Structures are given as structure tokens and as C-alpha cells.
Amino acid sequence: MLSDLQAAHPWIDFPAGAHDQKLPHAAQAISRENQWRGVDYNPEAAAEDIIVSRWDDPRGASSHEATTPENCYFVGIALKQTRAKLTRDRQIVFDGTMPAGSMYVSAPSRQLSVQFQAPCAFLHFHISADHFPAQFSTTDGLNDLVLLRDPLAAQLARALIAHGDAADHRFTRCIGQTLAVHLARLEPPRAKVNALPKWRLRRVEQHIADHFDRCLSLSELANVAGLSRMHFAAQFRAATGYRPREYLLNHRIEHAKTLLTTSGRPLAEIALAVGFSTQAHFSTVFKRMSGQSPARWRLASKGERVEVEALPRSRPAAENDWMVGAAA
Structure with a gap:
């Protein structure tokens, strides 16, 4: 399912911490999960109608599975860009890049599996x-729904963080x-466009990775995909x-971030080096x-790395976008 959304951009970018301990829900408003979606449904937590938790995983690859409780909806908001494959009943819900600010929704009593291919x-x-x-409850409008870079979800997550x-x-x-109000007011997508087949997508992604430092036209990328x-x-x-x-x-900005943090x-x-003709355009x-200038981001990133390294290992701290979903 596809539909236009307002523009938004990645805004949270930080190293994922080590595995977090599960903290008592009563102790923190945002509990840490020791396993994916591992919320402690004790009597006190069960009495609350909204429970918020956080999942951080620095591993390059991991697989998980969970079922949404029968009386609630599950919503996940990405705090940093990752690659993920979501499946339900052997049907692929989503397979690709999830930028920071992405949101996905699972309806009550629905099982969902995920394979993360990046931290x-x-x-x-x-x-x-x-x-x-x-x-x-009688439709699939809010089940297996993936919103890529939803603006309001990004702002709400930023407020909590x-x-x-x-x-x-x-x-x-x-x-x-x-x-919840935001999700309830979303209009159902009106049209469906087939996603680019994985073999074509890998071809294009590799071409961009190899040549991002020069001008790449739409025609060139279309020719690489054969469309x-x-x-x-x-x-x-x-x-x-x-x-x-x-x-x-x-891709250019992500590569620039690597150069900013690993070189002077x-x-x-x-x-x-990353393909911009002027520093002004790059900035x-x-x-x-990213929400910050390159210079400020470089300073913040260095300070952030020092702060994260100092924490105990068990406690770590454009313009149109699209809505994608699959309902079985």
C-alpha cells in the first residue's frame, strides 16, 4: 500500500548500546527490554493502557519473534537507520531499509517476526x-503497517528520548x-505499487555504493535496474x-558521517569526497x-562516543515520503 506523507528526515543517529537489563516497569516510564518486545506484563503494568519500552541491539544481525497481546496495538519507532525484514505467517510484510523515524504497527493478537541486518x-x-x-478491529488497516519516515512519529520519539x-x-x-490519535486519523492508501524485486534492488544499491561520489542520473539507475x-x-x-x-x-551523508567521525x-x-560540488551544498x-551542520554533528558525535564508552556495559544509556504496508 502506498500513499504520500509529509517530508521528514533522519534525526537520531547514535551508536547502539550493549544489551540492556530489563528494569522494573514501575521504576522507569520507559523500560529497557532484555529481549525484543520483552515487556514485563506484571499486574501493575497490565493496569496501564499505554506501555513504552526501548530496544537497542548493536549486533549486525539478529532474529526475533513476538505476538501482540490481545487487548492492544504494538507500535515500533526506529531511533536510527537499520535494515529489517518483517514477516507474518511466512508472508513478507517489509524487507529493506528503515530510516530513523520509521514506524511499524501490529494489530492485537498478531504474530510478527523480524530479522535485523544492521544494528x-x-x-x-x-x-x-x-x-x-x-x-x-474488523479491518487490516492498522496491521502490518510500515510508515517510512513518518514526521510526527519522529517528533514524538525525539521528545521521549x-x-x-x-x-x-x-x-x-x-x-x-x-x-494513537495520529494512527487513527491516517487515510488508507489508495493505490498499490509493486516493490522493486530484490535482485534489481541489490544491483542498484551496489551501483550507488560504488559510484555515489559522482553524478548519478535517474536514467543511469533505471538502466542498471533494467526498467x-x-x-x-x-x-x-x-x-x-x-x-x-x-x-x-x-548514502552520501551516511558516508560523510563516517569520515567526520573517523578522520580530521x-x-x-x-x-x-562524497560527491558534492561545494561545501555549501553539502552543509x-x-x-x-541530520538536523545539525557537519561541524556541530562532528563535535556532538565525538562527545557522544565518549559518553557511551563511559557507561557500564550493562546499561547503555525531498521531499514526499511514502507509506508502505501489507495486510494478509
């Missing part, structure tokens, strides 16, 4: 079905209620959530996609 960090919400219209352990239950419940420009652009967005040019810019090269040199795109 990941998520906020997880279990929201009582009472917060959603009654007719949702900004408060950290200082967030209280009243605040997290308010965020959860806002999220017309129109069909390629639509199928690429269905598979990745990005326009081809947006994907290219994101001047910004102008980094801009040219504009970088700030739009």
Missing part, C-alpha cells in the same frame, strides 16, 4: 485498543495517546521509501537530513 534502536509502544476506533530517564508515566502516556525511468522510480520508492535521488543523498579531514574535502543537505 538497531527502537521505541516500542503497547497501546490499548480502547484508544482506536472500534471498526479497526530528550527526556530520557526523567520522563514520567504521565508524559509517556500523553505521547502514546498522541501517537524505464517511471517504473523504476515508483518501484524503488515502494522498496526503500526513498526517491532515487533522496536515497543517493542519504576538512569539511570542504569531505564534501568533494545544506547535511543539516536538512
Whole structure:
């Protein structure tokens, strides 16, 4: 299912921490999971209609499976970009890149399996079905729904992360209620576009990875995929959530972040190395996609790495977008 959404960009980018201990739900408004979606449903937690937890996994690959409780919806919001494959009843729900701010939803009593192919960090919400219209229980409108870079979800997650352990239950419940209202008001997608087949997508992704430092036209990428420009652009967005040019810019910015954190090269040199013709254009795109200028991001990233390394190992701290889903 496909539908336009307002523009949004990745905004949380930090190293995932080590495995977290599960903390008592009463002690923190945002509990840490020791296994994917491993919320402790003790009597006190069960009495709450909105439960928020966090899952961080620094591993490059992992697999998990969980079933949403019968009385609530499950919502996950990505805090950093990752690659994931979601399946239910052997049907692929989603397989591709999840940028920061992506959101996926699972309906009550539905089983969902995931294979992460990169480090990941998520906020997880279990929201009582009472917060959603009654007719949702008889449809698949909010089941197996993946929103790639949903603007409001990104802002809500940012608000919770900004408060950290200082967030209280009243605040997290308010965020959860806002999220439920947002989901309930989403219009069902009106059209379906087949995603670019995996073998074609891998071909294009590899071509971009090999040549991102030079100009890549839509025609060139379409030829690599073996499709017309129109069909390629639509199928690429269905598979990745990005326009081809947006994907290219994101790849350049991600590579630039690596250079910013691992080298002392001047910004102008980094801009040219990742395919931008001027430092000014590089800085504009970088700030739009990351929320900070390259210089500020470099300083924050270095400070962040020091802070994360100092923590105990058991406690770690454009423009149109698309909605993709599959309902069985």
C-alpha cells in the first residue's frame, strides 16, 4: 500500500548500546527490554493502557519473534537507520531499509517476526485498543503497517528520548495517546505499487555504493535496474521509501558521517569526497537530513562516543515520503 506523507528526515543517529537489563516497569516510564518486545506484563503494568519500552541491539544481525497481546496495538519507532525484514505467517510484510523515524504497527493478537541486518534502536509502544476506533478491529488497516519516515512519529520519539530517564508515566502516556490519535486519523492508501524485486534492488544499491561520489542520473539507475525511468522510480520508492535521488543523498551523508567521525579531514574535502560540488551544498543537505551542520554533528558525535564508552556495559544509556504496508 502506498500513499504520500509529509517530508521528514533522519534525526537520531547514535551508536547502539550493549544489551540492556530489563528494569522494573514501575521504576522507569520507559523500560529497557532484555529481549525484543520483552515487556514485563506484571499486574501493575497490565493496569496501564499505554506501555513504552526501548530496544537497542548493536549486533549486525539478529532474529526475533513476538505476538501482540490481545487487548492492544504494538507500535515500533526506529531511533536510527537499520535494515529489517518483517514477516507474518511466512508472508513478507517489509524487507529493506528503515530510516530513523520509521514506524511499524501490529494489530492485537498478531504474530510478527523480524530479522535485523544492521544494528538497531527502537521505541516500542503497547497501546490499548480502547484508544482506536472500534471498526479497526474488523479491518487490516492498522496491521502490518510500515510508515517510512513518518514526521510526527519522529517528533514524538525525539521528545521521549530528550527526556530520557526523567520522563514520567504521565508524559509517556500523553505521547502514546498522541501517537494513537495520529494512527487513527491516517487515510488508507489508495493505490498499490509493486516493490522493486530484490535482485534489481541489490544491483542498484551496489551501483550507488560504488559510484555515489559522482553524478548519478535517474536514467543511469533505471538502466542498471533494467526498467524505464517511471517504473523504476515508483518501484524503488515502494522498496526503500526513498526517491532515487533522496536515497543517493542519504548514502552520501551516511558516508560523510563516517569520515567526520573517523578522520580530521576538512569539511570542504569531505564534501568533494562524497560527491558534492561545494561545501555549501553539502552543509545544506547535511543539516536538512541530520538536523545539525557537519561541524556541530562532528563535535556532538565525538562527545557522544565518549559518553557511551563511559557507561557500564550493562546499561547503555525531498521531499514526499511514502507509506508502505501489507495486510494478509
